[in-house]
Amino acid sequence: MRSLYVYNTLSRDRELFEPETPPFVGMYVCGPTVYGEGHLGHARPAVTFDLIYRYLLHLGYRVRYVRNITDVGHLENDADEGEDKIAKKARLEQVEPMEVAQRYTNSYRENMRALNVLSPGIEPLASGHIPEQIAYVERILEAGYAYVVDGSVYFDVEKYNADHPYGILSGRRIDELQTSTRQLDGQDEKRSSLDFALWKKASPEHIMRWKSPWSDGFPGWHMECTAMGTKYLGETFDIHGGGMDLLFPHHEAEIAQAVAATGKKPVKYWLHNNMITINGQKMGKSLGNFITLNEFFSGEHKSLTQAYDPMVIRFFILQAHYRSTLDFTNEALQAAGKGLKRLFEGVNTLKNLSHTGKASFDAAQLEAQCHQAMCDDFNSPVALAHLFDGLRYINQVKDGKATIDQHTLDHLRTIYNTFLHEIFGLTSEESGNPDVLNRVMETLINLRNDARKNKDFATSDKIRDELAAAGIVMKDSKEGTTWQFEG
RNA sequence: GGUCUCGUGGCCGAGUGGCUAGGCAGCGGUCUGCAAAACCGCCUACAGCGGUUCGAUUCCGCUCGAGACCUCCA
Structure with a gap:
């Protein structure tokens, strides 16, 4: 098997990828909170980890890929006074909370299909794993790293930090954090502003609630990933992925929860994709540049000059390295669309080519270069650049300005099929014409x-x-x- | 304010201590009845100022600028 190097946020460095029990790989990726339409921000991690998933499979690993659906209990900001996001939306729309969650889950899955993102092996719902989450909170309580106040359970960060360093993933230090945290709902209940909820007691008007030993309430927002990751991948597993914005506090809290309960670091490789911007600006609901995926596909948004094929968005994302920020502009997307079209046309040309003589091109080298790029922390833009280089040769053959033998022809067909379709997940809609x-x-x-x-x-x-x-x-x-x- | 990341040619985006991706756009040419496509050639940049070095876009420092996180968010 090829040597794969991945950038581990934990060490801030590239590391040789060595799964715990090869050829098996456990991978957990933070999925969407299903309280609204899928947007551009969802596309980046989905495509990124789809690429990683596909490449690991291609390398011969047997990957169990878990990506959760968050359909319960994330706290809103102070304007909402801790109200559950899904409950809030439900009240506004006068429907059942689970109906909202279902609708947006369906919508998300449709978007993913359009982007040709493979389904994870397991897509667990947080609401379907309440008992597991309660059991996990109990373990942390038993270990002595949590305390109960009026029906809510909080993680004791200071106590934890005394035994295990808190902040190993984000590089934050507890003393620095203490001075820069602001007041939140429930703050007065917590011993320290750094502590976070493992279980929250529901206020009377809060309609999404479950029974627990402490109160009718809902799990804290870091709990589901820890509980479900453990359930399906074990107490330690290989890869945990998500957006960089989740690094702190979410992933930091996940590590603390797991270490508190098991004494073991839960994840070997933490992988984080970078954020996207739109016209150089962060995408945000408050900034008015919030574009849903459906709006992208239809072109119905004031800052879009046209509709974009999902494959163009996918290709655009793959043309940048996943750890770089990526700026969406109409100009850049149109450029990507043309590039992608050229690539597909080249593949089509390749399909119709026949051998003409001696090959003046080293297909084996092209293949090696593509793999080399991918093995260097999934460098899809460099691999694509190599494929574009090969394209020039293919077109030269078509123009009669270069020659090709049968072996090279077959090899090139395999390479382009493997990388473009199998690994990059790019498909042209060349529906078999009648x-x-x-x-x-x-x-x-x-x-x-x-x-x-x-x-x-x-x-x-x-x-x-x-x-x-x-x-x-x-x-x-x-x-x-x-x-x-x-x- | 704290922690961190980044600043590459008209645009998007890789990468490297000396050999300087790729895509898009532009210009010139080949081909073509014309067009499109394709091919060939051109445009050769690394925010600014210092320092280390035989040599820095790549290492270090400072300045300016952008962004992320610290607070719901991918």
């Missing part, structure tokens, strides 16, 4: 070429222009005329 359409087009092409031969360009151009108006493009080359649908 035979009848191919026959019709063949006829039209023949008619037009007859006209061209007779220098009846009025007729030949009429055929081409009218087909163009219908969305079909004709392309003349030495080998003859080809056609395709064009947007």
Whole structure:
């Protein structure tokens, strides 16, 4: 198996990837909170970890991929006074909380399918794992790292820090944190402002609630990932992923919870994708540049000049390294769209090529370069650059300016299929055209070429222009005329 | 205010102590009845100021600028 290096946030460095029990890999990724439409911010981690998942599978690992659906109990900001996000939305819309969660879960899954993101092996719901979460809180209480106040359970960060360093992931220090935390709901109950809730007692108007030994309430917002990760991947597993914004406090709290309960560090490799911006600005509900995925796909948003194919968004994301910030602009997306189209056309060319002689290109080297890039912390932009380099050779062969042998031809086909489709998950919507359409087009092409031969360009151009108006493009080359649908 | 990340050519984005990705746009050419596509060539940048070095875009320091987290968010 190839040597894969991944950037581990825990060490702030690239490390050789060595799973606990190869060939098995346990991977947990923080999924969406389903209280609203999927947006651009959801696409980045989904595509990033889809790439990682696909590449690990390609390398021969057997991956158990868990991505949760958060459908309970995250606290809102002070304007909402600790009200549950989903409950709040439900009241506004006068429906059951689980109905809201279901609707947006469905919507999220549809978006993921459009982006060709593979389904995780397990997609657990937080609401379906309340007993596991309660049991986990009990373990932490038994270990002495939590305390109960009026039906709520809080994690005792200072006590924990005395035995285990708190902040190993985010690089934060407890004394620095103490001075920079602000007042939140329930603060007076906590011994320290740093402590976080493991279980929250529900206020009377709070409609999402479950029974527990401490109160009718709901789990703290770091609890579900710890409980469900443990349940499906064990007390220690290989990869935990998510957005950089989750680094603190969410992932830090997850480590503390697990160490408090088990004495073991739960995760070997912490992987974090960077954030996206829109026109150089952070995307935020308050900034008015919040674009949902459906708006992207339809183009219905005031800051979009056109609709974007989900594959273009996927390709755009893959063209940047996952640990860099990525800026979405119309210009950049359009550029990506053209690049992607060129790539697909090259693959199509490759499909129709036949061997012509000696190859003047080293396909094995191309393959090695692509893998080298991917093994260096999943550097998809560099791998894509190599594929574009190969494209030039393919087109030269098409133009008769280079030659290719059968072996190289087969090898290139395998490489492009493997990387573009299998690993990058890029698909062209070359839906198998019905035979009848191919026959019709063949006829039209023949008619037009007859006209061209007779220098009846009025007729030949009429055929081409009218087909163009219908969305079909004709392309003349030495080998003859080809056609395709064009947007 | 604290912690951290980053600043690359018209735009997007890799990467490196000397050999300086890739995409898009632009310009010139080849091909073509024309067009499109493709191919060839050109445009060769690393915020600013110091320092280390034979040599720095790449290492160090400072300045300026942007962003993330600390507080719901991917």
